[in-house]
Amino acid sequence: MSESARPPSRESPAGRSRGGSPLPRGARLCLDYLPAGDAPRLRDLLDGGPWRDDLKRRVQHYGWRYDYRARKITHALRLGPLPLWLTPLASTIGDLPEFERVPDQVIVNEYCPEQGISAHVDCEPCFGPAIASLSLGGAVEMVFRHRQSDKSASLVLPPLSLLVLTGEARYDWTHEIPARRSDTIDGMRLPRTPRVSLTFRTAIREP
Ligand SMILES: O=C(O)CCC(=O)C(=O)O
Ligand SMILES: [Fe+2]
Numbered sequence: 001m002s003e004s005a006r007p008p009s010r011e012s013p014a015g016r017s018r019g020g021s022p023l024p025r026g027a028r029l030c031l032d033y034l035p036a037g038d039a040p041r042l043r044d045l046l047d048g049g050p051w052r053d054d055l056k057r058r059v060q061h062y063g064w065r066y067d068y069r070a071r072k073i074t075h076a077l078r079l080g081p082l083p084l085w086l087t088p089l090a091s092t093i094g095d096l097p098e099f100e101r102v103p104d105q106v107i108v109n110e111y112c113p114e115q116g117i118s119a120h121v122d123c124e125p126c127f128g129p130a131i132a133s134l135s136l137g138g139a140v141e142m143v144f145r146h147r148q149s150d151k152s153a154s155l156v157l158p159p160l161s162l163l164v165l166t167g168e169a170r171y172d173w174t175h176e177i178p179a180r181r182s183d184t185i186d187g188m189r190l191p192r193t194p195r196v197s198l199t200f201r202t203a204i205r206e207p
Pocket of ligand 2: 175
């Protein structure tokens with residue numbers, strides 16, 4: 001991972017998701033967050049990583065293993081510090097204004113066409129108030145649904161972008177990636193291609 005100075009990244013148009021409904025407050029998409037030249041090495045490192053296939057999609061856990069069933073992280077699930085190749089990225093994400101400290105937990109999700117992630121709020125007692133997902137590979141649509149109303153919004157996550165969720169977007173809205181074969185992006189039906197995301201979080205440890 002290059003540690004070269006990162007140019008200020010572009011953001012998605014102020015607070016608007018596709019279709020025009022406002023993005024949940026506290027959601028911010030940084031376009032071209034990862035320099036394109038850093039992506040191939042990251043993809044190679046992930047390809048050779050410790051994939052787990054206990055879900056419908058393949059995942060890798062770093063820092064702490066997350067127990068999807070019990071929805072918690074315990075001392076027993078500590079995997080150790082993030083690998084060295086992830087630490088420069090974790091520390092630049094930790095410098096974002098939304099983060100109080102450097103993320104120490106990362107989940108890598110691999111989505112083949114027709115795979116998604118169902119509507120959820122990232123575990124509230126397990127992880128801190130800011131969450132950031134870096135996208136690699138094919139673009140997908142993420143859908144947000146307000147937990148107390150029928151409001152929804154959706155956003156295309158392009159490769160190299162970083163989605164940061166805090167506040168209402170983190171706690172009051174669910175997010176999901178519909179399991180589909182294609183997405184309609186800018187009026188065009190685009191078949192899905194494999195996508196990998198890395199989600200950075202700060203673990204809240206058991207006392
Ligand atoms: O793949 C993504 O961008 C989101 C992943 C996600 O929501 C999660 O791991 O909790
Ligand atoms: Fe999530």
